[in-house]
Amino acid sequence: MNNLQIVWLIPFLPLIGFLINGLGRKSLSKTLSGIIGSGVILGSFILSVWVFLQVKNGNTYVAHYYDFINLPSLKIGFDFQIDQLSSLFLLIITGVGFLIHVYSTSYMHEEESKDFAKYFSYLNLFIFSMLLLVMGGNYIIMFIGWEGVGLCSYLLIGFWFKNNDYNNAAKKAFIMNRIGDLGFLLAVFWLIAKVGTADYHVVFENVHKLSVTDITGITMLLFVGATGKSAQIPLYTWLPDAMAGPTPVSALIHAATMVTAGIYMIARSNLLFTMAPATQTVVAIVGLATAILAATIALKQNDIKKVLAYSTVSQLGYMFLGLGVGAYTGAVFHVMTHAFFKALLFLGAGSVIHAMSGEQDIRNMGGLKKYMSVTHVTFLLGCLAIAGMPPFSGFFSKDEILAAAFANNPVLWGVGVLGALMTAFYMFRLYAMTFLGKFRGTHDQEHHLHESPAAITIPLIILAILAVVGGWVGIPEVFIHGGHRLEAFLDPIFAGSKAITTQHEMSHTTEYALMAVSVGGALVALLYAWNKFSKYEKSTTEDSSIGKILANKWYVDELYETIIVKPMQSLAGFLNNTVERKGIDGFVNGIGKAVNYGSRQIRFLQSGQVGTYILLMVVGILIMFIIQFLSK
Amino acid sequence: MFGNYITIPHLLIFVPLIAGLIAFLIKDESKVKAWSLFAAIVTLGVSVAGIYFSKNNDLSGLTFGYEWLKYLGASFAVSLDGVGRILTLLTGLSFPIIFIATNNSSYKNPHLFYGLMLLSLAGLMGVFVATDCLLFYFFWELALIPVYFLCSRWGGEKRIQATFKFFIYTFAGSLLMLIGIIYTYLQTGPTAFAPHSFALSAFQNVLLQPAQQQWLFWLFFVAFAIKMPIFPFHTWQPDTYEQSPTAVTMVLSGIMVKMGLFGVIRWLLPIFPAAVLQYDNIVIGLCVIGIIYASLIAIRQDDLKRLVAYSSIAHIGLMCASLFSAKQLAIEGVMIQMFNHGINIIGLWIVIELIERQLGIRKISQLGGIANKAPILTISLVVIALANIALPLTNSFIGEFLMFAGLYQFNVWYTVVAGISIILAAIYTLNMVQKVFYGEVNTLTVATQEIAFSEKAILAVIIVAIFLVGLFPQPLLQLTNESVAFLLTKLK
Amino acid sequence: MPINYYIFLSLAVFCIGIIGVLTRRNSIIIFMCVELMLNAANLLLVAFSKMHHLVLGTNFPTLASEAQVFVFFIMVVAAAEVSVGLAIIVMLYRNTHSVDVNFLNRLKN
Structure with missing residues (x-):
């Protein structure tokens, strides 16, 4: 038996943590539930490191535990698949997850102890679901995790359930995710109908037996699933609202892990997608459109978490662009670096919010640099990474995606660079308004300003280091030959796709030129924003018209409200009040009424007059006689 | 004798x-x-x-x-x-x-x-x-x-x-x-x-x-x-x-x-296999209309009991449609789902009964904030309600998954339309959870008490059944294998 | 004597009975008319019995007398009916001070 059979422990540990914290939430002290909650994730992380090393030594394995469903026409095993892709995601999930757990022990410390334990149980449940998602050996197990993370996201966004706005945000997230889930499910049904299984390796082995329609349809539906989970057009609007949850949750679920599930799924199914060029085009265009749309909205947001949320949507768009142009490694690479720097930024934002006593509006911040030096420095590093400044991690991953986009179609590259410039601009607007200039909040807030405790700053520092050096595993060929170690590592996963696509070889000059353009542009945008917003003053001037549209997020929420929610509600009302009550029930009751009316009329025959009865009797007898005569 | x-x-x-x-x-x-x-x-x-x-x-x-x-x-x-x-x-x-x-x-x-x-x-x-x-x-x-x-x-x-x-x-x-x-x-x-x-x-x-x-x-x-x-x-x-x-x-x-x-x-x-094969489209069409129709109406219900009633109509519609699709996966799904649906809906009624017995009301618009007062009741309801909308690892997921997968083999479009119900189900369920359990308590619900031990135990039995079947459906599926095979030979 | 005469007589008496029942409101007269109808039937029974006796009597002597026994049954039942019916009429009179059947159009009260 392969020694990787034991990987069931990796998701099992968080499950245990969930059960202990969930069942014992009344009796556990905060310290204890914090230790249990973080400890189990640390355990999973250590195991994941071990698994990663095993995989690196070439040991990949599909662990079969039991037959989940075993019917003559469908067999689904409870299988975990350990290979390069899943082991990499395991590291990201448990590693970043552990840091965020540690961070949470301090961040959530003001909660009552039973809520504190509840929080950790939900967080552990989330890690459990996420691990199922990436470890699953077939689409069913992946789907279990897929919906599980959606549930945890729902629970955690609505963690402060007394506030109805938060509940609405949670509900919106869950329902939008479910729309995507329907697409995912339909894709799985299609696979089962055509291939008869949902196991990855069987599906990929039989992929050439599928017709073009089948593959295009299946991949399109899978992509619909991905748009829901990974917040792409048209299902992205839940993610900014999801910021209602506690900040560490936003960092873990809505930046580093869950929202990248769509990328994982497509990377996992890369062979299917490569064989469906039509879908690939759609993926690339939707990804790019999302990247640009979200970036424009982020330009005008004033809530520190909303800016980060739109930036997440935008970065996810880049990942989809990468997937769409066939740069699977680039997309996965960007998932990794994004997990580092976006978790860092969110946690930094959480630290700021904590210091500001819950204030989230960056117009009321400013000058925090001198109060919170660790947060400030780490946040700056995160901003540099996301802006794509070399040699920070974001530069390498984004560059790889953009280079692949250029090779596919220079227009994609051009629009992508435009988005990158906007990214640099809004991130440094955020940075400058928060940390530079002078303090614009109230005196109470100013008095309260402080650097956060070690449980918060240490994860920040670790993530900052990762955000800086994380990109060095994927240094492009032009700099160092053999520098892209990640690509070499992931090669077995994407080998099938590579074999059937033509590789675009770019000259080194072109690559240098592309880099120079994007880095130079981003640098200009960065310096402009730095310069402009470090002198920011609160003003009451109205936004220009375009600014207003951006600040209102292109009115997409309102659009959905008008064309989907309202009509659905009125249709439901119409069915309930008119069709059900007056139509069907009216018909049924109408039969009853008709019988009632008829009998009321016939009742008059029963007059009670003996004479009438006898007359009727005689008439009846006569009629019978007449019939008798006539029938002869 | x-x-x-x-x-x-x-x-x-x-x-x-x-x-x-x-x-x-x-x-x-x-x-x-x-x-x-x-x-x-x-x-x-x-x-x-x-x-x-x-x-x-x-x-x-x-x-x-x-x-x-x-x-x-x-x-x-x-x-x-x-x-x-x-x-x-x-x-x-x-x-x-x-x-x-x-x-x-x-x-x-x-x-x-x-x-x-x-x-x-x-x-x-x-x-x-x-x-x-x-x-x-x-x-x-x-x-x-x-x-x-x-x-x-x-x-x-x-x-x-x-x-x-x-x-x-x-x-x-x-x-x-x-x-x-x-x-x-x-x-x-x-x-x-x-x-x-x-x-x-x-x-x-x-x-x-x-x-x-x-x-x-x-x-x-x-x-x-x-x-x-x-x-x-x-x-x-x-x-x-x-x-x-x-x-x-x-x-x-x-x-x-x-x-x-x-x-x-x-x-x-x-x-009547010949007639079944002749009329399957009409029956499944009716079922699919009913699924969407009942789900939409459920969104507008204010009475908890009526909401559950309409949700049940939608679920049963799916089971009936699956039976008439005469596909092996679908019928297996119906078999296990009949069991699951019974367990889940009884769980839902128990929660509603507990609320009604305590507060004397079951109008969604009048309730609110019960989670503050009765967390165990809330957790139980959320688990059962999520099982009712077929979240994975709960029992209904197995049934609905198999039914949809089978129905898909019968006809794609029926499946797509019926599939919309899983979104609608999420809408009405979460609406109900939010309005009844979350938010602040009001004057009518402020007196809510946590439930008694025997009630907790019963709800625990239901929840355990939900997860047990959700995690290990195979023994139940095994039970009906031959019955399904027999039906299919009749319908060939 | 041909059987026709008996039949016509019986028919006449029966019709008088029916018309009496239909047209009169006095319950005692209705009652007497009912008796007329019964007796018309009796007359027919006796007549037919006699007629059949002439044909079959030699071979099946019991048949003829059995038919006539029916008449006695009817007379017995009629007598019983008279006693019950008259009792009802007496009660009716006590309650309504009238023997008009049109007062009897309600089951309750």
């Missing part, structure tokens, strides 16, 4: 039947409650034994028939096959849960109430084990008639109207079925004693022209469709669920709706 011939199916019928008759004589409330619970638990034991002692799925395996109306060709033939086992297990499991959960509710004339409940249990068991059509019809009515009385005597304000509607609907259906039974009976071949036979095997082998099958199909189908219920025969259901006492609602929604599905499986699909 019985002597050596007392078998498990007989016990399933006669234990509750006799216990029910005895219950009529026990005037003391606590005694009759204890007696009924005892009888229900014994019945559960028998149904569990039924699963262990009968490994073979052959309908003749546990069959015993003694001549009941010899010269009519009717015999007291009972048997347990896979479908029967899964449903008798559900029925056996449900009644103790119902009795414990409603233990704190008190009814006028408890001996009559519990006696009728047990009679209904006997009737239900009879329906699921009968392999003689006349016997089946007899038990079908035996299960329903106590419910009429239970609704009309112990129901809510509008109970008489609701019961009347229920009675007319179901009785009309029953009579149509009776006509169908008699006609089919007259087409069967002679036996040793009688010119015709009511036996299941005789019905399955009867030679019917396609033209005869066509109208017989509708006679049976309408009866079963009313019982399930399928759009547009469903309007009795929300009213009856709303007005019945909750214990009766649990029986109605958890088990009685399965009578309709069971009828389709046992008495419709194998007997």
Whole structure:
């Protein structure tokens, strides 16, 4: 038996943590539930490191535990698949997850102890679901995790359930995710109908037996699933609202892990997608459109978490662009670096919010640099990474995606660079308004300003280091030959796709030129924003018209409200009040009424007059006689 | 006469039947409650034994028939096959849960109430084990008639109207079925004693022209469709669920709706296969319309009971559609889902009953903030409600997944339209959870208490069942393998 | 004497009975008319019995007398009916001070 059979422990540990914290939430002290909650994730992380090393030594394995469903026409095993892709995601999930757990022990410390334990149980449940998602050996197990993370996201966004706005945000997230889930499910049904299984390796082995329609349809539906989970057009609007949850949750679920599930799924199914060029085009265009749309909205947001949320949507768009142009490694690479720097930024934002006593509006911040030096420095590093400044991690991953986009179609590259410039601009607007200039909040807030405790700053520092050096595993060929170690590592996963696509070889000059353009542009945008917003003053001037549209997020929420929610509600009302009550029930009751009316009329025959009865009797007898005569 | 011939199916019928008759004589409330619970638990034991002692799925395996109306060709033939086992297990499991959960509710004339409940249990068991059509019809009515009385005597304000509607609907259906039974009976071949036979095997082998099958199909189908219920025969259901006492609602929604599905499986699909294949599109179309229709209406309901009623219509619609798709995955899904749906919906009713008993209201618009006061109740409801909308690792996911996968093989577009219901289900469920449990407490809900231990225990049983089946569905699926295979051979 | 005469007489008496029952409101007269109808039937029975006796009597002597026994039954029943009916009429008179049947159009009260 392969020694990787034991990987069931990796998701099992968080499950245990969930059960202990969930069942014992009344009796556990905060310290204890914090230790249990973080400890189990640390355990999973250590195991994941071990698994990663095993995989690196070439040991990949599909662990079969039991037959989940075993019917003559469908067999689904409870299988975990350990290979390069899943082991990499395991590291990201448990590693970043552990840091965020540690961070949470301090961040959530003001909660009552039973809520504190509840929080950790939900967080552990989330890690459990996420691990199922990436470890699953077939689409069913992946789907279990897929919906599980959606549930945890729902629970955690609505963690402060007394506030109805938060509940609405949670509900919106869950329902939008479910729309995507329907697409995912339909894709799985299609696979089962055509291939008869949902196991990855069987599906990929039989992929050439599928017709073009089948593959295009299946991949399109899978992509619909991905748009829901990974917040792409048209299902992205839940993610900014999801910021209602506690900040560490936003960092873990809505930046580093869950929202990248769509990328994982497509990377996992890369062979299917490569064989469906039509879908690939759609993926690339939707990804790019999302990247640009979200970036424009982020330009005008004033809530520190909303800016980060739109930036997440935008970065996810880049990942989809990468997937769409066939740069699977680039997309996965960007998932990794994004997990580092976006978790860092969110946690930094959480630290700021904590210091500001819950204030989230960056117009009321400013000058925090001198109060919170660790947060400030780490946040700056995160901003540099996301802006794509070399040699920070974001530069390498984004560059790889953009280079692949250029090779596919220079227009994609051009629009992508435009988005990158906007990214640099809004991130440094955020940075400058928060940390530079002078303090614009109230005196109470100013008095309260402080650097956060070690449980918060240490994860920040670790993530900052990762955000800086994380990109060095994927240094492009032009700099160092053999520098892209990640690509070499992931090669077995994407080998099938590579074999059937033509590789675009770019000259080194072109690559240098592309880099120079994007880095130079981003640098200009960065310096402009730095310069402009470090002198920011609160003003009451109205936004220009375009600014207003951006600040209102292109009115997409309102659009959905008008064309989907309202009509659905009125249709439901119409069915309930008119069709059900007056139509069907009216018909049924109408039969009853008709019988009632008829009998009321016939009742008059029963007059009670003996004479009438006898007359009727005689008439009846006569009629019978007449019939008798006539029938002869 | 019985002597050596007392078998498990007989016990399933006669234990509750006799216990029910005895219950009529026990005037003391606590005694009759204890007696009924005892009888229900014994019945559960028998149904569990039924699963262990009968490994073979052959309908003749546990069959015993003694001549009941010899010269009519009717015999007291009972048997347990896979479908029967899964449903008798559900029925056996449900009644103790119902009795414990409603233990704190008190009814006028408890001996009559519990006696009728047990009679209904006997009737239900009879329906699921009968392999003689006349016997089946007899038990079908035996299960329903106590419910009429239970609704009309112990129901809510509008109970008489609701019961009347229920009675007319179901009785009309029953009579149509009776006509169908008699006609089919007259087409069967002679036996040793009688010119015709009511036996299941005789019905399955009867030679019917396609033209005869066509109208017989509708006679049976309408009866079963009313019982399930399928759009547009469903309007009795929300009213009856709303007005019945909750214990009766649990029986109605958890088990009685399965009578309709069971009828389709046992008495419709194998007997009129040609008509089934001819009309499958119409029936599935009706079901799919009903799924969306009921889900949309559920969004607008303010009464918790009506909301659950409409959600149940949607779920049952999916099961019926899957049956008629005649695909292996779909029918397997129905088998397991019949069990799951019963467990989940009884769980939902228990939570609603607990809320209503405490606060006296069940209007969603009046409730709110219960999570602040009763976290365990909230968690239980959230788990059960999520199981109801088929979240993975809960029991319904398996059923709905298989049903949708099978339906997909029948027709893509039906699946897509029916699939929208999983989104709508999320909408109405989460709306309900949010409005009833989350937010701040109001003046009506401020007095909410956490639930008692026995109620926690019962909810825990349901939740454990939900996850157990959700994680390890294979044993339940295994039970019905051969029944499904048999159905499919009939429908080829 | 041909059987026709008996039949016509019986028919006439029966019709008088029917018309009496239909047209009169006095319950005693209605009652007497009912008796007329009964007796018309009796007359027919006796007549037919005599007629059949002429044909079959030699071979089946019991048949003829059996038919006539029916008449006695009817007379007995009629007598019983008279006693019950008259008692009802007496009660009717006590309650309504009239023997008009049109007062009897309600089942209750």
